Amino acid sequence: MAKIIGVVQVKGGVGRSTLATNLAAALSLEGATTLIDGDVPQGTSASWGALRREAGRLGNLTVTTAQDHVELVHKARQLVGSQDYIVIDGPPRIAEITKVMLIMSRLCLLPLGASAAEVWATGDLVQTVEAARRRRPEIDVRIVWNRFREHTRSARELSEAVHAQLGLEEMQARLGYRVAYGEALGRGLSVSEWTDRLARDEFGGLVAEVKAALA
Ligand SMILES: Nc1ncnc2c1ncn2[C@@H]1O[C@H](COP(=O)(O)OP(=O)(O)OP(=O)(O)O)[C@@H](O)[C@H]1O
Numbered sequence: 001m002a003k004i005i006g007v008v009q010v011k012g013g014v015g016r017s018t019l020a021t022n023l024a025a026a027l028s029l030e031g032a033t034t035l036i037d038g039d040v041p042q043g044t045s046a047s048w049g050a051l052r053r054e055a056g057r058l059g060n061l062t063v064t065t066a067q068d069h070v071e072l073v074h075k076a077r078q079l080v081g082s083q084d085y086i087v088i089d090g091p092p093r094i095a096e097i098t099k100v101m102l103i104m105s106r107l108c109l110l111p112l113g114a115s116a117a118e119v120w121a122t123g124d125l126v127q128t129v130e131a132a133r134r135r136r137p138e139i140d141v142r143i144v145w146n147r148f149r150e151h152t153r154s155a156r157e158l159s160e161a162v163h164a165q166l167g168l169e170e171m172q173a174r175l176g177y178r179v180a181y182g183e184a185l186g187r188g189l190s191v192s193e194w195t196d197r198l199a200r201d202e203f204g205g206l207v208a209e210v211k212a213a214l215a
Pocket residue numbers: 011012013014015016017018019039042044092146147148175176177178179180181182183185
């Protein structure tokens with residue numbers, strides 16, 4: 001049975017595709033992994049996958065798309081028996097696909113920039129999570145701090161704000177503001193395959209936490 005990881009956020013440009021592609025690349029080293037791009041026609045993850053395919057780098061990874069929640073459920077049902085991991089890159093809005101991702105994922109990661117504005121913007125998604133939890137109370141949604149810069153606001157302040165305003169758990173590993181994420185994405189690579197050791201290490205820490213959460 002595949003473990004399903006959804007990457008959800010209503011705000012655009014927060015790092016969903018960065019998180020989904022890097023996570024899919026890392027998990028594909030552990031077992032058969034499918035990355036489903038649910039943010040089409042934009043299709044960042046699908047484009048990244050196409051570059052990887054052209055470079056002969058897919059290995060244990062398959063990359064596909066889902067136009068909407070019906071196709072997502074259909075594909076996940078088809079894949080769940082043959083894959084070890086399914087990673088879903090969601091759209092930047094509360095569409096049916098986001099709700100379905102909350103219901104079907106074992107773990108949902110919610111990338112969030114370290115600013116009050118992004119925390120406020122996530123409020124609507126939190127309401128959607130609460131509504132979904134009425135149907136499935138064990139839904140596990142965790143914030144992943146992205147573009148995290150120590151000097152913007154202290155980590156403790158942000159963490160407290162998130163608990164008070166959003167009531168969500170967070171992953172301990174934080175992703176810094178590093179050009180490596182864009183450089184790797186644009187080449188169909190993961191940061192583990194790129195030259196920035198700090199990015200590689202911090203993402204490695206996140207992958208270890210994700211695996212622990214899925215165990
Ligand atoms: N930690 C980071 N440091 C620096 N740049 C980053 C970081 N995370 C993401 N980016 C860059 O920010 C841009 C948006 O990231 P990404 O495409 O992952 O976000 P998204 O939430 O999927 O956006 P969209 O709404 O466009 O789908 C990309 O150019 C990406 O390379």
